[in-house]
Amino acid sequence: MESRVFQMIEKEKDRQERNIELIASENFVSENVLRAMGSCLTNKYSEGYPAVREDGCGRKGRYYGGCQFIDEIEEYCCTKWREVFNTDYHVNVQPHCGSQANMAAYLSVLEPGDTILAMSLNNGGHLTHGSPVNFSGRLFDMKFYDVDKNGYIDYDDIGNKIREFKPALVLAGASAYSREIEFDRIRDMIDNSDLNKKPYFMVDMAHIAGLVAAGYHQTPFGKADIITTTTHKTLRGPRGGMIFCTKELAGKVDGAIFPGTQGGPLEHVIAAKAVAAEEACTPEFKEYIGDVVKNCKAMCDEFIRLGYEVVTGGTDNHLFLLDFSNTHPKISGKAVQDELDKHYITLNKNCVPNEKRSPVQTSGVRIGTAAETTKRKTAEDFVMIARKIDSIISNMA
Ligand SMILES: Cc1ncc(COP(=O)(O)O)c(C=O)c1O
The missing domain is CATH 3.90.1150.10 (Aspartate Aminotransferase, domain 1)
Structure with a gap:
């Protein structure tokens, strides 16, 4: 019996084809990305990680049998994304979405109650950057930096607030900011601050990741300790998230995803992320x-x-x-x-x-x-x- 759902999907497909789509966080994936997402991999449970990770950041392995092909796909996905960004950072491709990537990133290095300095939400920050109705605003002590009178990030305000609030983490990245973000400048402010414990520097590049990959935006690699992204915006992959981090933080980040905040990874989506990475290398x-x-x-x-x-x-x-x-x-x-x-x-x-x-x-x-x-x-x-x-x-x- 043909499900009624497919008629509904057809209507949405028609809408996507007919309308002019200007939502900045959306894109249209390739047939191959769709194919991987609609594959038999959705049937497989694979909690945990491949036992020997290709970047040397080993984990305990999977909690279920029958994961040999899943392991191959997930390792390949990691390798390809590091190739896209030309980096040797560790990468975790399991976050179900950008919000979960951010949650795990925070929880990998912070305790509830710690202070995060982020871009104010009215000026372009995302819900997960400290909205009071989101886990971020409920779990953490959020402080915000602003934009100047011309709408540009006020870097002096960041420096002042690092000194004033002594945050445990400084976050750069936005959902609605049209200018280049100067990651190197923020890194310098953190390095030159006279705080005894330097804050972690996290970048959420969800919107601009495709531009970073293609060399149209300053890269956060080599500057940030942790980098989160979605895969479905300018990267033109399936709906999902990823976390990159320095090798020293690999164990903490992996643990914050599983068992910290997620169960079984969506391996059909991870396969589609790998296809998107192949495409992003071209x-x-x-x-x-x-x-x-x-x-x-x-x-x-x-x-x-x-x-x-x-x-x-x-x-x-x-x-x-x-x-x-x-x-x-x-x-x-x-x-x-x-x-x-x-x-x-x-x-x-x-x-x-x-x-x-x-x-x-x-x-x-x-x-x-x-x-x-x-x-x-x-x-x-x-x-x-x-x-x-x-x-x-x-x-x-
Ligand atoms: C900067 C930024 N971070 C995180 C997210 C969250 O991604 P998701 O909707 O996949 O949870 C978004 C979504 O628009 C975003 O713009």
Whole structure:
């Protein structure tokens, strides 16, 4: 009997094909990534890790029999991701998602109650960077650094707050920040701080990982102690997470994932992550990310030309934020999101610096070019989409 679910999936497939997808955290995976995810590997339990890890960070092995092929896939996945980022960091590919990667990363080196210094949520940080309704804000003593009056990360504020709060961990990375993050500068601040116990430096590169892989963003490798990422945004892999760390922290990070916060790994997703890593090693992927960045600048420039206010006045990466506070004070980010939905354009409302509205309404939207660039849209196409969005917004005002 054919399940009713497949009819529902068809409808979503049609929506994905028809709509213009501008959600900065989404992408379209390859047929091979889908194939690996829909494979028989979903049937296998494999709690634990391969007994001898290819990077020499050995673990106790698996808790179940029959894992010889699973081990091969997971080891291969680790090897390929280290190749993507040209690093000898240890990697754990088991996190089910970015949020779990972050939870395990914190718990690998911190105790509940410890202080974390992170980017303020209204200015681009993620829920798992200390929201009071998230485990991070409930378990840890969260302090936040801000952006300056132009919307750029305020690095002086980071330095001051390291001295003031003596955090156990400093976190860089964001969900809605359009400029390059200067990891080397934060590393220097930590190294040059006169704290007896230097904070760990963690980078959540979930959004920009594809740019890091392709050389379009400063790398956090060699600077951060722990690096988390999702695999489904600019990396164009399956929905999931990963943690990289220095070799010294390998045992702590692995233990924080299993048995710390997860049970059996999703080996079908790990196989799909390995396929995505193979793809990210290719020259085509580099070219793709180059196009993502070029298209983003072209679209952003067009909005500026049309009179819109862009947070920080531009973009260095795959996304930017429109701020309606001054140009369209009567309309909210939510109203724009809903109206665009009716015209088959998908994006999300977003808080802007000095936000006056609630996170449910917001005064801005976030726009990303990774997904539509996968659909082979060009810079000219993105300029046309900007004009179409402008005409829809103009009719709302
Ligand atoms: C910076 C950042 N970290 C972590 C996450 C969480 O990832 P997930 O939705 O896979 O839990 C996100 C998701 O958007 C993100 O933007």
